[in-house]
Amino acid sequence: MINKIISPLMLLSALIMLIFIFSPVMQAQIIRCFACKEEIKGAYIIVDGNYYHAQHFVCKKCGKPIEGSYQKLLGDYYHPDCYESETAVKCAVCGQIITGEMITKDLKFYHPECYKKFIVPKCSVCLEPMEGEYKVDVYGNKFHAYHIGVLDQCEICGRIICSALTNGGRYYEDGRHICNLCYEKVEYNRQNIQDLLTKVIDKLNQMGIRLSKNNISVQVVDKNELKRISGMEKFNQLEGFCQSQGQTIYVNNTKKKTNFNHKIFVLSGLPSLNIEGILAHELMHTWAAENTPDNQPPDVREGSCNYISYQYLIYSSDPDVKYLLLGMEKNTDPVYGQGFQKIRNKFYGKPISALLDYLKSGN
Numbered sequence: 001m002i003n004k005i006i007s008p009l010m011l012l013s014a015l016i017m018l019i020f021i022f023s024p025v026m027q028a029q030i031i032r033c034f035a036c037k038e039e040i041k042g043a044y045i046i047v048d049g050n051y052y053h054a055q056h057f058v059c060k061k062c063g064k065p066i067e068g069s070y071q072k073l074l075g076d077y078y079h080p081d082c083y084e085s086e087t088a089v090k091c092a093v094c095g096q097i098i099t100g101e102m103i104t105k106d107l108k109f110y111h112p113e114c115y116k117k118f119i120v121p122k123c124s125v126c127l128e129p130m131e132g133e134y135k136v137d138v139y140g141n142k143f144h145a146y147h148i149g150v151l152d153q154c155e156i157c158g159r160i161i162c163s164a165l166t167n168g169g170r171y172y173e174d175g176r177h178i179c180n181l182c183y184e185k186v187e188y189n190r191q192n193i194q195d196l197l198t199k200v201i202d203k204l205n206q207m208g209i210r211l212s213k214n215n216i217s218v219q220v221v222d223k224n225e226l227k228r229i230s231g232m233e234k235f236n237q238l239e240g241f242c243q244s245q246g247q248t249i250y251v252n253n254t255k256k257k258t259n260f261n262h263k264i265f266v267l268s269g270l271p272s273l274n275i276e277g278i279l280a281h282e283l284m285h286t287w288a289a290e291n292t293p294d295n296q297p298p299d300v301r302e303g304s305c306n307y308i309s310y311q312y313l314i315y316s317s318d319p320d321v322k323y324l325l326l327g328m329e330k331n332t333d334p335v336y337g338q339g340f341q342k343i344r345n346k347f348y349g350k351p352i353s354a355l356l357d358y359l360k361s362g363n
């Protein structure tokens, strides 16, 4: 809250006139100066019942003798001008006296222009003072609400793409607009992506989700290609897809075993954190293909894959993970969002095996 006030001290102070007394010193009595404690011979002045050498009655602020009127404050004496500057309200930014309007905040006083320039928080997008309605992104960056819809948000991290916050951004050929913070972290190297697959499989195995490294491959494709492969042309948020093929071997018309082969497709141009999250989701599909009935409802299937991705990502120390986790928590899609929330409500805090048993049972 900002208040505009005038100095209370200015109202309280009253101008007091100085009294000079010139009189011969009486022989019988020694008069001492209240300031220097020396004997006074000749002219003296009396202020508040105390005697002073005329040159020893000095201003607290400038140290020069006071001749004429003075002002008193907390037992000290001042020239009227010195008193004015001593008691005037000063700006906590520039240190200069505030004569006109002022702004008070947290028991400090400011010139309005100093306040605006140095104290008001700055918008992290346009760097102008932040007044009026503002928003905060998941990373804690505050910005004017009116930038939303005018400037693009990064499709990877959700930050507003601008020079101040993200050092600009770029467009991918498939139309995605991403910020340069994310672009710096994009993983293109095929071997590194293969290593990420191995890493996520190892982690899921540790979580009790049994997967083989021998029948799963990964391939990076752009958005248009991913839509084409998945057949989900209208689903713009799609970041991964898994093709699972099973070959069932029969002996004497009796099913002996099914050999599976899984091809995972991951959206290109993403940082490794995002790739890992997508791989965890798609790998859960590979597990489901091998271990659960085919007729599982879509919200259970996608919800449980998102839940495993969530469980995988939740331990990441990458600050951008917040955005991914929040994206899943706040997703309102009936399959991916509500499906995830349903599974999460049911299995959060329980061992992963409880979820796996539930999925196997086909409920």
Ligand SMILES: [Zn+2]
Pocket: 033, 034, 035, 036, 037, 038, 052, 053, 056
């Ligand atoms: Zn003196």
Ligand SMILES: [Zn+2]
Pocket: 059, 060, 061, 062, 063, 064, 078, 079, 082
């Ligand atoms: Zn003075």
Ligand SMILES: [Zn+2]
Pocket: 091, 092, 093, 094, 095, 096, 110, 111, 114
């Ligand atoms: Zn100022």
Ligand SMILES: [Zn+2]
Pocket: 123, 124, 125, 126, 127, 128, 143, 144, 147
């Ligand atoms: Zn702004």
Ligand SMILES: [Zn+2]
Pocket: 154, 155, 156, 157, 158, 159, 178, 179, 180, 181, 182, 183
């Ligand atoms: Zn970004």
Ligand SMILES: [Zn+2]
Pocket: 281, 285, 302, 305
């Ligand atoms: Zn899925």
